[in-house]
Amino acid sequence: MAGLTEDTNPVLDIDGLLINQEHNKTQEENNNNNSNSQLKDKSAVLGRDREENSSKNQNQAEIDMASIHRSGSRPQLDLSKAAIEGNFEEKDPTILLPNQSDDISHLALDIGGSLIKLVYFSRHEGQSIDDKRKKILKERLGISNGTRRSYPILGGRLHFVKFETTKINECLDFIYSKQLHHGGMDSCHWNAEAPANENAVIKATGGGAFRFADLFKERLGVSLDKEDEMNCLVAGANFLLKAIRHEAFTHMEGRKEFVQIDHNDLFPYLLVNIGSGVSMIKVDGDGKFQRVSGTNVGGGTYWGLGRLLTKCKSFDELLELSQRGDNRTIDMLVGDIYGGMDYSKIGLSASTIASSFGKAISDKKELEDYSPEDISLSLLRMISYNIGQIAYLNALRFGLKRIFFGGFFIRGHAYTMDTISFAVHFWSNGDAQAMFLRHEGFLGALGAFMSYEKHGLDDLMVHQLVERFPMGAPYTGGKIHGPPLGDLNEKISWMEKFVLKGTEITAPVPMAPPPGTTGLGGFEVPSSKGSTLRSDASALNVGVLHLVPTLEVFPLLADPKTYEPNTIDLADHNELEYWFTVLSGHLPDLVDKAVASEGGTDDAQRRGDAFARAFSAHLSRLIEDPAAYGKLGLANLLELREECLREFQFHDAYRSIKQRENEASLAVLADLFAELDSMSEETRLLTLIEGVLAANIFDWGSRACVDLYHKGTIIEIYRMSRNKMQRPWRVDDFDLFKERMLGSGDKKPQPHKRALLFVDNSGADIVLGMLPLARELLRRGTEVVLVANSLPALNDVTAMELPDIVAEAAKHCDILRRAAEAGSLLVDAMINPSDSSKENSSSIPLMVVENGCGSPCIDLRQVSSELAAAAKDADLIVLEGMGRALHTNYNARFKCDALKLAMVKNQRLAEKLIKGNIYDCVCRYEPASKANLL
Numbered sequence: 001m002a003g004l005t006e007d008t009n010p011v012l013d014i015d016g017l018l019i020n021q022e023h024n025k026t027q028e029e030n031n032n033n034n035s036n037s038q039l040k041d042k043s044a045v046l047g048r049d050r051e052e053n054s055s056k057n058q059n060q061a062e063i064d065m066a067s068i069h070r071s072g073s074r075p076q077l078d079l080s081k082a083a084i085e086g087n088f089e090e091k092d093p094t095i096l097l098p099n100q101s102d103d104i105s106h107l108a109l110d111i112g113g114s115l116i117k118l119v120y121f122s123r124h125e126g127q128s129i130d131d132k133r134k135k136i137l138k139e140r141l142g143i144s145n146g147t148r149r150s151y152p153i154l155g156g157r158l159h160f161v162k163f164e165t166t167k168i169n170e171c172l173d174f175i176y177s178k179q180l181h182h183g184g185m186d187s188c189h190w191n192a193e194a195p196a197n198e199n200a201v202i203k204a205t206g207g208g209a210f211r212f213a214d215l216f217k218e219r220l221g222v223s224l225d226k227e228d229e230m231n232c233l234v235a236g237a238n239f240l241l242k243a244i245r246h247e248a249f250t251h252m253e254g255r256k257e258f259v260q261i262d263h264n265d266l267f268p269y270l271l272v273n274i275g276s277g278v279s280m281i282k283v284d285g286d287g288k289f290q291r292v293s294g295t296n297v298g299g300g301t302y303w304g305l306g307r308l309l310t311k312c313k314s315f316d317e318l319l320e321l322s323q324r325g326d327n328r329t330i331d332m333l334v335g336d337i338y339g340g341m342d343y344s345k346i347g348l349s350a351s352t353i354a355s356s357f358g359k360a361i362s363d364k365k366e367l368e369d370y371s372p373e374d375i376s377l378s379l380l381r382m383i384s385y386n387i388g389q390i391a392y393l394n395a396l397r398f399g400l401k402r403i404f405f406g407g408f409f410i411r412g413h414a415y416t417m418d419t420i421s422f423a424v425h426f427w428s429n430g431d432a433q434a435m436f437l438r439h440e441g442f443l444g445a446l447g448a449f450m451s452y453e454k455h456g457l458d459d460l461m462v463h464q465l466v467e468r469f470p471m472g473a474p475y476t477g478g479k480i481h482g483p484p485l486g487d488l489n490e491k492i493s494w495m496e497k498f499v500l501k502g503t504e505i506t507a508p509v510p511m512a513p514p515p516g517t518t519g520l521g522g523f524e525v526p527s528s529k530g531s532t533l534r535s536d537a538s539a540l541n542v543g544v545l546h547l548v549p550t551l552e553v554f555p556l557l558a559d560p561k562t563y564e565p566n567t568i569d570l571a572d573h574n575e576l577e578y579w580f581t582v583l584s585g586h587l588p589d590l591v592d593k594a595v596a597s598e599g600g601t602d603d604a605q606r607r608g609d610a611f612a613r614a615f616s617a618h619l620s621r622l623i624e625d626p627a628a629y630g631k632l633g634l635a636n637l638l639e640l641r642e643e644c645l646r647e648f649q650f651h652d653a654y655r656s657i658k659q660r661e662n663e664a665s666l667a668v669l670a671d672l673f674a675e676l677d678s679m680s681e682e683t684r685l686l687t688l689i690e691g692v693l694a695a696n697i698f699d700w701g702s703r704a705c706v707d708l709y710h711k712g713t714i715i716e717i718y719r720m721s722r723n724k725m726q727r728p729w730r731v732d733d734f735d736l737f738k739e740r741m742l743g744s745g746d747k748k749p750q751p752h753k754r755a756l757l758f759v760d761n762s763g764a765d766i767v768l769g770m771l772p773l774a775r776e777l778l779r780r781g782t783e784v785v786l787v788a789n790s791l792p793a794l795n796d797v798t799a800m801e802l803p804d805i806v807a808e809a810a811k812h813c814d815i816l817r818r819a820a821e822a823g824s825l826l827v828d829a830m831i832n833p834s835d836s837s838k839e840n841s842s843s844i845p846l847m848v849v850e851n852g853c854g855s856p857c858i859d860l861r862q863v864s865s866e867l868a869a870a871a872k873d874a875d876l877i878v879l880e881g882m883g884r885a886l887h888t889n890y891n892a893r894f895k896c897d898a899l900k901l902a903m904v905k906n907q908r909l910a911e912k913l914i915k916g917n918i919y920d921c922v923c924r925y926e927p928a929s930k931a932n933l934l
């Protein structure tokens, strides 16, 4: 058979289906080899009753089977009873694998001398509700029904875990208890009795892949398929740099600064891997690299010499010592040679190291006379500077703009990174910068994972990945994993057990002082040396990577490349401290609401307490190192809180509050409509915008507003808020908006074709604010798309809840009723999707779409495919509320007209953003700029 080689695995027989287990077979080869009967028994694939189908269709099936065929070195697909779904004439038919669990799980390992790194994939627990409304909507928006084959990869999660190599048994237990060695298992319902697959193979790299191969076979019954380490490092680095937005960062004087890498302009770069020795690899593309240099003076040298000279017991201990050292006692400095003076003529300061360990020649001292701390520091600087210098010279040699450092030697150690950065800066005269990677410890394991065929990861784009930090992140983040936590109960117990440890961590740790200058080219002591920064890898927390193939970049962003969702820069230390204090202050109240939403049971209380602990721990970790989870904005913090609630199974803490407010507001809606209908067009438009701003006061995420709610009923507060509406608002573009809507003089402008209304809170906000505005737009012939959260966040209305609210509102208004009926929002009046799409596909007056998120803010780089599809024809967007229009997107520019409406319900934000006061309002209107329309 063409292309078969010696190491080709034996042919596998699954339920009568013979598949060649050839490695590395390309799609093209597979296609060409169809005639070579890769699928010896087609009937098993096509179903016996379909044998009479044309050979053309059989060939198609073969191609498809070949494309989903996976090599023997990965978990096997269960192809039994496989059948083609739907039309045989289709170019790309779906093949159903009824016996294949969705939870295809893959594991790859990097077994190093000191650490074992695991990367494993698990399937998402399906939670998408595909109701009738959604089905109709998808059909009308022309979104395919999301068969798995429309996406290159299944949705799922990538987990990153590490163990000490000396504790390999813990690692094996972990793999066993999660059944990661059985491919194709269902992570929730694995069957411990299931016999291990005889041929199961796990990809592994690192020296331990050889050393521990027998142990893996013996304990887990799996073989380790060894992958080349250098290949893996490069594949891992390429994936991370292309797929993760804030993967790379610089580290100067104790400060991490994330660097956004344009993935179209990534290559070539220099990858410097500092293990025991050092490899310098020029990377030109995927799988294209060359080891161009290296040095034998590396991590092993530091540890080896350090051990001999200081009697240290571990690498970490040696690093720890360096933090308290003073290398001037042992290094010969320029000042030592020049009588304390700089050698300024050639740009060397007195503090520059002229000769590492050089003082030891002239001193009449013995080894014991030097402190281990000073020795360790001198050694660390000697080696780091040397590596930095060689790296820079190699970058220069090949004209490479970027140098990324990784490897066991760095392991998130702030001082090491500073030292290397300093060296690169020094030797390049500031032209080059050293960069580091957040997942640096996992490059090899990730690369090994990538070496499985057709995992689909290569096709993933930045916007399809969401990194989440689960409850344990502040404790275990970059550290070694213990046994896996099973159910929620175990998680809570774990949280309770860690209360003591938690107090250690939750006590706010002072931030590193503002950076000082290191002086003229001198090798001064970088400022990250000190007690505020840890010596271990916990400085680099790595979350779980959620792969969500359905996410898209919002197509109306004027410039997605420069778009930054967050308005407030939390890199400003005062801001950071303020928002952390605010969020900590909210916790007791939030826990009360959450517990009440679950019936106030003992179990709910226990979960509530665990949630508070977990979230406090996140906050403390981030106060200690704001860059610990990547680039941090206020939106991330607010989302983290919601995710943390969900983790403890609080799915909608404000459920009853939302219901109460909806009912109260719906009760007065008819009166409001009547009032509006009696007004002139101009007064009505102003009243509508006032209404949106006034009703935005119902915000259970704002301390001030919650205090206010004790002072009156919902309607009383709403009236009070309306009565206080006085123009000009603090930001007031109403006249401009009015002109676009109503024109000036006799000129009647064209109404907008489609408006996307990003709605905010439940109750008055949606019912008395945004729905009346939607009604006005509908009246003017504009299609309206109500965009709401996919998951609950505070008292925000969700896309699931909206149709019912619209249906209730429609009882009071013909415009809404007709639009809602035609938009299939009224369940009773729902039109058969096929009829409706035929008849009325060109215009859908009113739709509800989910935005893809579960946070009070919105990052428009990652929205639902539904929203992206609805946005294609939109020429107006209205962003409402503090979260969506101020905390995020205040500075966002769009290809279409944009109206940003919010009441500022926080004094500090009001001062900072609009130089105003709490309860001031923002009505910002930005027409699509001509340039954007091109």
Ligand SMILES: CC(C)(COP(=O)(O)O)[C@@H](O)C(=O)NCCC(=O)O
Pocket: 582, 638, 696, 699, 700, 701, 702, 703, 704, 760, 761, 794, 856, 880, 881, 882, 883, 884, 887, 902, 905, 906, 907
């Ligand atoms: C969480 C929020 C963004 C929600 O505001 P919304 O988008 O609902 O207008 C806002 O309530 C907020 O920023 N709260 C924290 C600040 C405070 O308590 O003052």
Ligand SMILES: [Mn+2]
Pocket: 699, 760, 761, 794, 795, 796, 856, 881, 883
């Ligand atoms: Mn809100």
